[in-house]
Ligand SMILES: C[C@@]1(CC(=O)O)C2=NC(=C\c3[nH]c(c(CCC(=O)O)c3CC(=O)O)Cc3[nH]c(c(CC(=O)O)c3CCC(=O)O)/C=C3\N/C(=C\2)[C@@H](CCC(=O)O)[C@]3(C)CC(=O)O)/[C@H]1CCC(=O)O
């Protein structure tokens with residue numbers, strides 16, 4: 436099942452500092468969570484994230500798991516090239532009911548990573564083969580990206596921004612879910628708003644959406 440994790444305020448430990456660690460850190464870097472890397476060596480990119488204080492580093496090789504216990508993480512991501520230590524970490528986390536992911540063991544991990552196509556941090560499309568072929572996910576991502584760019588337009592991104600503001604206001608002043616849905620559909624299909632968005636007048640489009648909600652009866 437593909438789900439979206441809310442990691443805000445969570446403490447995440449990433450064990451290992453190579454390519455895999457870099458990929459996993461990159462995917463959670465903007466999630467307002469606390470990231471601590473534990474590794475005896477780290478690559479250039481990770482070094483830079485430590486330097487600019489995006490993440491913290493504990494420079495050490497993990498031999499026993501005492502140091503992890505003290506840190507009380509919500510999520511552990513292990514990416515070392517040592518199968519034995521990865522397995523030890525999985526077993527340890529499962530015992531404590533801590534969410535765990537290991538780069539070399541999809542079967543025992545609590546989640547996996549899809550290939551993501553992102554549109555201006557507003558729309559994400561995930562491609563996933565259920566672990567059958569990550570390389571094909573990557574290839575299909577690159578093929579679909581070109582096609583999707585013709586379908587998902589700047590106007591759609593603007594409409595999402597207007598819908599976000601409208602939904603918040605609608606939840607405050609329109610009493611039933613049925614009516615809120617109708618009102619938001621009206622805004623989404625409003626020709627005038629469409630035209631304003633096409634003309635680059637997003638603020639005016641936003642104003643008209645707000646008027647529609649305020650006049651809703
Ligand atoms: C989609 C993507 C997202 C991401 O990583 O963020 C992703 N792997 C990507 C690339 C990639 N990974 C690997 C290769 C080499 C070729 C190959 O093996 O096919 C390539 C291709 C390349 O690098 O060119 C090696 C590999 N992958 C896994 C293992 C462990 C194992 O299978 O045991 C091994 C070592 C196997 C070995 O030892 O030989 C496992 C998983 N990799 C997944 C995701 C999950 C299932 C996704 C799905 O079903 O689609 C899953 C199950 C769990 C997980 O890792 O979350 C990302 C594309 C990013 C992009 O879009 O740019």
Ligand SMILES: NC(=O)c1ccc[n+]([C@@H]2O[C@H](COP(=O)([O-])OP(=O)(O)OC[C@H]3O[C@@H](n4cnc5c(N)ncnc54)[C@H](O)[C@@H]3O)[C@@H](O)[C@H]2O)c1
Nearest residue numbers: 451452453454455474475476496497514515516517538539
């Ligand atoms: N899921 C995927 O998509 C995917 C893709 C490629 C590789 N992999 C798997 O991920 C693993 C890691 O790949 P990589 O390219 O990052 O390897 P890498 O060799 O670049 O990095 C391994 C890191 O682990 C650290 N490390 C090793 N033992 C440690 C320990 N006991 N304590 C702390 N740190 C330790 C090393 O210092 C190094 O920084 C591979 O073994 C492979 O099985 C998974």
